[in-house]
Amino acid sequence: MKATTTAQAIYGRPTSAKRIETGVFWLLRLCTYFVLLCAAFIFWDIGAKGGAVIFKSSAPFINVPFLTEAPETLNVFDYQGGKRTMGDRAFRQFKAEHEAELKGVPVETYVYSAGGIFPNIAGTVLLVLGSMLIALVLGVLSAIYLSEYATDGPFIRFLRLAIINLAGVPSIVFGLFGFGLFVIAFDFGVSLLAGWLTLAFMVLPVIITASEEALKAVPKGYREASLALGATKLQTIRNNVLPYALPGILTSSVLAIARVAGETAPMMFTAAFVMRDELPWQVQRWTEFVFQGVMALPYHIYVVASKIPQNEYTRDVQYGTAFVFLFTVAAIAMTAVILRQRLRKKYQW
Amino acid sequence: MVTLAPMPEPTVTPSAAPRPVAVAPAAPANPAARAVIEIDDVDFNYGAARALHDITLNIPERQVTAFIGPSGCGKSTLLRCLNRMNDLIDGARVSAGQIRIDGVDINDPRVDIIELRKRVGMVFQKSNPFPKSIYENITYGLRIQGQKSKARLDEVVERSLRGAALWDEVKDRLHESALGMSGGQQQRLCIARAIAVEPEIILMDEPCSALDPIATAKVEELIHELKKQFTIVIVTHNMQQAARCSDRTAFFYLGKLVEYADTRTIFMNPANPQTEAYVSGRFG
Numbered sequence A: 001m002k003a004t005t006t007a008q009a010i011y012g013r014p015t016s017a018k019r020i021e022t023g024v025f026w027l028l029r030l031c032t033y034f035v036l037l038c039a040a041f042i043f044w045d046i047g048a049k050g051g052a053v054i055f056k057s058s059a060p061f062i063n064v065p066f067l068t069e070a071p072e073t074l075n076v077f078d079y080q081g082g083k084r085t086m087g088d089r090a091f092r093q094f095k096a097e098h099e100a101e102l103k104g105v106p107v108e109t110y111v112y113s114a115g116g117i118f119p120n121i122a123g124t125v126l127l128v129l130g131s132m133l134i135a136l137v138l139g140v141l142s143a144i145y146l147s148e149y150a151t152d153g154p155f156i157r158f159l160r161l162a163i164i165n166l167a168g169v170p171s172i173v174f175g176l177f178g179f180g181l182f183v184i185a186f187d188f189g190v191s192l193l194a195g196w197l198t199l200a201f202m203v204l205p206v207i208i209t210a211s212e213e214a215l216k217a218v219p220k221g222y223r224e225a226s227l228a229l230g231a232t233k234l235q236t237i238r239n240n241v242l243p244y245a246l247p248g249i250l251t252s253s254v255l256a257i258a259r260v261a262g263e264t265a266p267m268m269f270t271a272a273f274v275m276r277d278e279l280p281w282q283v284q285r286w287t288e289f290v291f292q293g294v295m296a297l298p299y300h301i302y303v304v305a306s307k308i309p310q311n312e313y314t315r316d317v318q319y320g321t322a323f324v325f326l327f328t329v330a331a332i333a334m335t336a337v338i339l340r341q342r343l344r345k346k347y348q349w
Numbered sequence B: 001m002v003t004l005a006p007m008p009e010p011t012v013t014p015s016a017a018p019r020p021v022a023v024a025p026a027a028p029a030n031p032a033a034r035a036v037i038e039i040d041d042v043d044f045n046y047g048a049a050r051a052l053h054d055i056t057l058n059i060p061e062r063q064v065t066a067f068i069g070p071s072g073c074g075k076s077t078l079l080r081c082l083n084r085m086n087d088l089i090d091g092a093r094v095s096a097g098q099i100r101i102d103g104v105d106i107n108d109p110r111v112d113i114i115e116l117r118k119r120v121g122m123v124f125q126k127s128n129p130f131p132k133s134i135y136e137n138i139t140y141g142l143r144i145q146g147q148k149s150k151a152r153l154d155e156v157v158e159r160s161l162r163g164a165a166l167w168d169e170v171k172d173r174l175h176e177s178a179l180g181m182s183g184g185q186q187q188r189l190c191i192a193r194a195i196a197v198e199p200e201i202i203l204m205d206e207p208c209s210a211l212d213p214i215a216t217a218k219v220e221e222l223i224h225e226l227k228k229q230f231t232i233v234i235v236t237h238n239m240q241q242a243a244r245c246s247d248r249t250a251f252f253y254l255g256k257l258v259e260y261a262d263t264r265t266i267f268m269n270p271a272n273p274q275t276e277a278y279v280s281g282r283f284g
């Protein structure tokens, strides 16, 4: 039956299987490149236009007021034959000084388009840190229960299913839930606390599922060795399971950080103000801290991108905010990544 | 002699009952040795599947007892009964019979499993040092018991490492990761970690199965030293190893104890043809 020699057979000739192979390979490669291209375009667009707002060509090279001041209304008016733009405070002072010249001059105003976004940055950081803390504590404890203590049965399987399904609930539903429960029923008002809890519940499924995976991935040998030395289950988990699972848990929290920072809907229902004059730490009593609403970057982006006119005067704040928001989320996520790297080094297995 | 809390009233043990398994009446290596572990008519189940049938055997103090037999015959299962490691497996239980250590039924609900495991140490088939420093590995057992004194911990580290013939090799890198050691060193570290809590009995489940011949020889030498202080039960599928380092040998087949006698008898003059076939390498 052998019509060809081995040498003839293995010396490649195109067959249809090979052609399909090549075709599929290119299809897969192009899909991946297309996704990369889209992502690159988004980052390039925001990076270029937002970067132009944040970075300056002269010292100190960074637009400090944009990062340290609160949003203000922008005033645009004609003055001595040219357009002048001014934030509210500056404009009021200018007006007082040039009362006569400004009489009858039309002034266009654009809200939130002057000043900076410092309170929004602060609010976002507070929201992320608080909700991640709550989510990690609740999530890791639940995961420990599910992976180390619970014996598999119909109830536990149902519980797992419920947790996974919770991950599919749209964020706006979490927002309404938080609004109904924390803001109204518990009477927390629109507050950090209500936001923390709502956002934490939103990412809990992800954290629980990923933490459980991370705990399960810790080799059984460590648990057995520890127990065989006379450790209790709790001592074993605390010393020889949880520490090795932490890198995996932190991986899940990187994704969760991006979600709690960015999900606008639950935030605007439970924690975010469009505008607030006081900064979060300017509270009368310490106990009021958690019951105050804050300004937040994603909500600010939503407002400046959809509630104010789109023109050359308002463009800067839109791109600038988006840029700072991306940077803030990246910075918080990087902290988690670095922490994970450290832990990996410490507990290599 | 350490005793397990709580001490029950002296019971009439059923060990005198006629044994269903043929046990060769061989003289033990040290006739004066007391039986520290008494296994009486033990059946063991994984859920509905019975893994051990009617096991009866007494393990003498300060001797090395080897469990041999083809894989899947229940050696590990029986070994893990002795420190109740099988408690970790859902549905696994001793379904009949009794296991006594120093006369105490270890499956009695009053037995403190933590205390039991402190007295009955274990070395596993796959060496499993914690991904921490050598020092932390050895002191782990004491630190969880609340021992904080640095001087005491240092002393135990040196004593245990010397006991495991590892001190000279690692004394200069006690604070480096245990995972940087060779496979044989890691296994001896696990032995050192087990003896640091001063157990009475050490269980070893195929401790050399992943080691090269030189590392294996070192561990065997170590076992020889350790039996001066500890009662050792070792599972091995390596018959030469059993012959070299044990005083008594138990041969298991399909969950049953086929023959239990002193090692010399098992290898030179077995009573049971199955044992004979196995030790001469004709099956298993």
Ligand SMILES: Nc1ncnc2c1ncn2[C@@H]1O[C@H](COP(=O)(O)OP(=O)(O)O)[C@@H](O)[C@H]1O
Pocket (backbone or CB within 6 Å): B046, B049, B051, B069, B070, B071, B072, B073, B074, B075, B076, B077, B078, B089
């Ligand atoms: N965790 C477990 N669950 C169910 N069955 C098991 C488990 N561990 C071992 N067994 C079964 O028990 C029998 C004895 O196993 P084992 O004690 O590990 O044998 P050995 O150590 O002699 O190779 C085997 O048939 C094995 O399939």
Ligand SMILES: [Mg+2]
Pocket (backbone or CB within 6 Å): B075, B076, B077, B205
């Ligand atoms: Mg085994």
